[in-house]
Amino acid sequence: MVINFVLCTIYLSFTQPHSFHVTMTSSFSSGSSSSSSSSKPWIYDVFLSFRGEDTSKNFTDHLYFALKDAGINTFRDDNELRSGEAIQKSRISVILFSRNYANSRWCLEGLVKIMECWRSCRQLVFPIFYDVDPSDVRKQTGSFAEAFAGHEERFVLQTDKGKVATWRMALTEAANLSGWDLRNVADGHEAKFIKKIVGEISRELSSTYLFIAFYPVGINSRVQQLNFLLNAGSNEVCIVGICGMGGIGKTTIAKAMYYELFHSFDGKCFLANVREISQQQNGHVKLQEQLLFDILKTDKIKIGNVDRGMNMIKERLHSRKVLLILDDVDKLDQLQAIAGSRDWFGSGSKIIVTTRDKHVLTVLGADRVYMAREMNDIEALELFSWHAFRTSHPVEDYKVLSEQIVDYCGRLPLALEVIGSFLFGRSIVEWKSALEKLRRIPDDQIQKKLQISFDGLNDDTQKDLFLDISCFFVGMDKEYVLPILNGCDFFADIGLGVLTQRCLVSVNEKNKLIMHDLLRDMGREIVRAQSPNNPGRRSRLWIREEVADVLRRNMGTEATQGMAINLLKGNDMKVDLNVFCNLQNLRLLQLNHVKLAGGCEYLLRKLTWLCWHGFPLSFIPDGLYGENLVAIDMRHSNLRQVKNSKFLLKLKFLNLSHSHYLSRTPDFSRLPHLERLKLKDCRSLVEVHHSIGYLDRLVLVNLKDCKQLRRLPSSFWKSKSIEILYLSGCSKFDELPEDLGDLESLTILNAEDTAIRQVPSTIVRLKNLKDLSLCGCKGSTSATFPSRLRSWFLPRKILNPTNLLPPFHVTSLSLRDCNLSDDALPRDLGSLPTLTNLELDRNSFQSLQRSLILIYL
Incomplete structure (x- = not known):
């Protein structure tokens, strides 16, 4: 049974902040609408609830003007009918409890509405106790008891009594919140008291309100996904990373998440631009001081050095439930200085880190990582x-x-x-x-933002690796590209790991190197900027017109390390090979369907990749051979012979597919490290050099559609390294020798549409064979399989103990269109323990064996 998994990508997007002002009123309309949705914009910064008869002409008046002078847009409204709407559209409610506050039914109704918004809309609420004991408010004693005695005397109906109970609960809730008591602040001096209140409100506004985005495009799904990863309701200290390339919206997501959660924490801090600040003098100390200042709400803290700051964070915050956002982190030491350990913070704390480098999250031990993706x-x-x-x-x-x-x-x-x-x-x-x-030419503003990731790479080898991929190798197979770049001494295996962790390059499910188009363009623009007006002085050339101009005018220089032009077949552009005499630092060369004139006498010693589809000559000039060549790709060439007088010790890939005039392969003894040989559709190929059997690193041989090829040299079948062999379409290939069983590493054998008449019995020795395809093999209608085929498919425990053979572990067997009849198959074919795919269509079966039927049940 085959199960296909479908991976779904969730696209998430962005939102905008709310705007803020302050309103001031002494009344509330009981007929106002219910609390607003959190998606509505805030209109006011502060709603001030007070008893007008007590304080409107003294303390409240002074507080109102102090807020206004502090730059908080204050709106004064004594119209009770408008207060319900104002409460809903205020970000903070300040409740001024005075002796006669509870005497006002309008104040109490407003208080109920405030506490509803506190519960449902994340509104901040701060009580001020002005000449009244907080316990009197909390327990409704003292002057508050007298006020409620009057209310209960007037209200006799059961519904009215329920309303009184609601008022009592609202008073208790509000009095339990953190606020200010005049008697305990500034020795009762009202002016100092008001200054303290305004300072706290201003600080709260500045630390709470983060600009998110001008135009919202569906923030909810992104926030919900991140909220799930944070496990926000749990008591664990959780660290979640938001990772992705520059410009993809990591900071926007973090701001939206901060805005969603901040009301639930004892302290909160959004540390923006961590990378940039940390590069300043004493940058880590500045970040530590900002963290403590935002959470502790105290006067500016002076730390002195990083180690002291780390200790102070742990000592002062270990019992506090905090929300901490660290935005744009690119080095581990930044995290260690600010959030070095979970035990620095209290139970239930949540830490969100945005970064372009997934590795810092791995080292930090982040619980989960959210990979930000581009929008749909x-x-x-x-x-x-x-x-x-x-x-x-x-x-x-x-x-x-x-x-x-x-x-x-x-x-x-x-x-x-x-x-x-x-x-x-x-x-x-x-x-x-x-x-x-x-x-x-990419936009400069976008270029600078994206180039931050490039500039942060550790060394020139990683930067060269990125530039080579962006200019030449996007969309190519990783296993093909890495050896080429390793041949350039770029340490490509670790380098690609770094590029992947930093979200500059990724590898898709088909093992192809992929890169966001704008990152690719960013890399190419870095190269273009090396010499905007003279392409010949750039390190890499890939634009067709510029490459053609450089070649025609012989403008190449020693600065050129890579050059690629991909013309259509039949293009009449001609190049004199002597142009390469000026390109002695050339490492990468692609000249698809470029024609030649003259010869090349100067050796390209640094060349590691030669890709020349449609190569026009019948032989390869010695000047194109270099001791550093890792890959030669000359598909669709006019080659008739491949003679090389030099040892190519680094060559791993040779692709001469579709070279219709090639009759013989090169002498492989001069290519001792060859790993992949592709000769697909070489229609004239009649001989494979016997030295192929001595290549102890060769893993793939593709001879598909080599229609003149009848057999492989006997040395080939002794190979211990061959894993994949394609012979399909070799219509004259008529024999698999008994030595087939010596290919101990073989995993895939595809011999479709060949003239093979007999499968040798030694195939049972191929314990690694997983995929066997003999479709269309019509060399014989009755003897396609050996008499011992039956034993191949039996597990070890069923085999005759005197003739033990390893179990046959084929998972895919294709016998389509083989002219097979009922008695051509073994009776126990269905006993193959690992078989998941069996193709038997277009044969001459009258019925299926019972064992085969059981496969599908």
Whole structure:
């Protein structure tokens, strides 16, 4: 049974902040609507609840003007009918409890509404106890007892008594919150008391309100996903990383998550620009001081040095439940200085780290990592439209252009915002010109943001590795590219690991190297900027027109390390091979379907990759052979023979597929480290050199559709390294020798559509064989399989003890279109223990054996 798993990608997006002001009122309308949804924008910073008769002309008046002077937009409203709406649209409620506060039914109704918003909308609530004991408010004693005695005397109906109970509960809840008591602050001096309150409110506003985004495009799913990873309701100290390439919205996600959660924590801190600040003098100390200041709400803390700061964080915060965001971290020492251990923080604390480098999260021991992805097509077009048109969709005449630009941006939020804003209000002609320019020269603002990751790479080998991939190898197989770049002394295995951890390169499910288009363009722009006006002085060339110009005019220099041009077959561009005399540092060369004139006498010693599809000559000039060559790819060549007078000790890949005139292979003794040989569709090939059997690293041989090939040299069948052998389409290949059983590493044998008449009995020795395909082998209608085939498919425990053979572990067996009849198959074929795929269609069966039927039950 085969089970296919479908992996679903969840696309998540962005939101915007709310705006804030302050309102002030002494009343509340009981007929106002219910508490607002958290998705509504805040209109006011502060709602001030007070008993007008007690304080409106003294303390409240002074507090109002102090808030206004502090830059908090204050709105004074004594209209009771508007207070319910004001409460809902305020971010903070300040309740001024005075002696006669509870005498006002409007104050109590307003208080109930405030506490509803506190519970449901994450509104902050701060009580002020003005000439009243907090316990009187909490327990409704003293003057509050007298007020409630009057209320209960007036209210005799059961519904009214329920309302009184609600008032009592609201008073108790509010009085239990952290606030200010005039008697215990500033020795009762009102002016100092008000200054203290304004300072605390201002600090709370500045630490709470984070600008998130100008235009929201569906933040909820992203926040929900991250909230799930945080396990926000648990008591564990949880560390979650948000990882992704630059410009993908990591900071936006973190801000939205902070805004979602901050109300549930004793202390909260959003440390922005950690990477940038840490590079300043005493940067780590500054970050530590900011953390303690934001959470402890005390005067500016002076630490002195990092070690002292680490101890102070642990001593002062170990019992506090905190929410800490560390934004844009790129080094482990930054994390160690600020959040070095979970026991530095109290139970239930949550730490979110945004980074481009997944490795720092691994070393830190993050509990979970959220990989930020680019937006989906619908979200990307909407975000772009908000910036380009100030609407949620493109203007009709601009729709096609908008889709093209969104495609160019690769659904990266940063690019959508920058380019959308740049194009706002411009004509279609300007849009087309801008898009054409962007395809050649990336936007500088986007380039600088993305290049931060490149600049942060550890050394030049990693930077060269990234530039080579971005210019030449995007979309190619990882196992093909890494040996080439290792041949350039770039330590590519560890280097690719670093690039992957830093979200600059990734490897897809097909093992291909992939890179976001804008990251690719960023790398290419770094190279272009090396010499904007003279391509011949750049380290890498990949633009067709520029490469052609350099070759035609012989403008190459020693600065050129890589060159690639991919022309269509039949192009008449001609190159004199002597142009390479000036390119002695050339490591990577691709000249697909470029024609030649003259010869090359100067050896390209540093060349590691030679890709020349459609190579026009019948032989390879000695000048193109270099001792550092790792891969030669000359598909569709005119080669008739491959003679090499030099040992190519580093060559691992040789691909001469579709070379229709090639009749014989090279002498492999001069290619001792060859690992992969591809000669697919070499229609004239009649002989494979006997030295192939002595290649002890050769793992793949592809001879598909070599229609003149009848057999392989006897030495080949002695190989201990061959894992994959393709013979399909070799219509004259008629024999698998008994030595087949000596290919002990063979895992895949594909011999479809050959003339093979007999499968040798020694195949039972191939204990690693997983995939066997003999489809279309019609060399014999009755003797395709040996008499002992029956024993291949039996587990070890069933075999005759006197003739033990290893069990046959084939998982895929293809016998389609082989002219097989009922008696051509072994009776116990269905007993194969590992078989998951069996193809028997287009044969001459009258019925299926019972053992075969059982396979499908």
